[in-house]
Amino acid sequence: MTTSPEPTPTPSGPTPARTRASWLRDHSELGVCVLLLVLGVLVLTDALTMNVDLTQRGPVGPRTVPLVVGAGLLLVALLLAADVLRGGRGEAEGGEDIDLEEPADWRTVLLLAGVFLATAVLIDPLGFPVAGALLFWGAAYALGSRHLTRDPLIAAGLALLTYVVFNNLLGVPLPGGPLMGVI
Incomplete structure (x- = not known):
């Protein structure tokens, strides 16, 4: 009686895509490295292409800190x-x-990003008090607050207070918008 050889089991190891995904997951800190590398190249490029007056008064010029x-x-x-x-x-x-x-x-992330983008677009035509109120109220809404009468009032108060502190007290001009002619 002859016996046939038993089939050798095929290795059921991880697929190459699975291995790559697990390697990337184990080395996810490399993303921070890439970010730092890109940021460093950007800072160096900006420093080296900076238009500066070559008559400086000391050993440290305006390019020194960005280069370092x-x-x-x-x-x-x-x-x-x-x-x-x-x-x-x-x-x-x-x-x-x-x-x-x-x-x-x-x-939540997309709502907050939308609120920030809307503020950036609306700050010039509407002014900081209105755009800031929309920013504060939109951020509160995106983060879960659902007080539809209280939140807009607090947001308007915060935006107006911020505008007055920066514009009038600190001397940092913010766009007032059409409402500042009325107030």
Whole structure:
């Protein structure tokens, strides 16, 4: 009686896409490295292309600080990347009261981004008091407050107070808009 050889089991290891995803998840700090690298290159490029008067009065000119900051950003990006690639990991924050297994609340993020963009667009035509009130009320609404009579009143008071403090007391001019001619 002859027995046929048993089939060898095929390895059921992770697929290449799965391996790549887990590698990226394990090395997610590299995203911070890329951000620091891009920021450092941007700062250095801006510093080197800066139009400056060559007659300066001392050894430190207007390019010195941006050059030092840009070089520092590049150095930190490279050192952090080397640490991450050697297996270093950032320590998880112990004080946060969040569940890392829960997905991100994209509705809140998108509402806040929309409120900030609307404020940027409306601040010139409507002025800071109106745009600021919309910003404060929209942020409160996006973060979960649903007091539809109280929140707009508080937002209007905060925006007007901010406008008066910056414009009148600190001397930082903010756009008043059409309502400032009436008030």
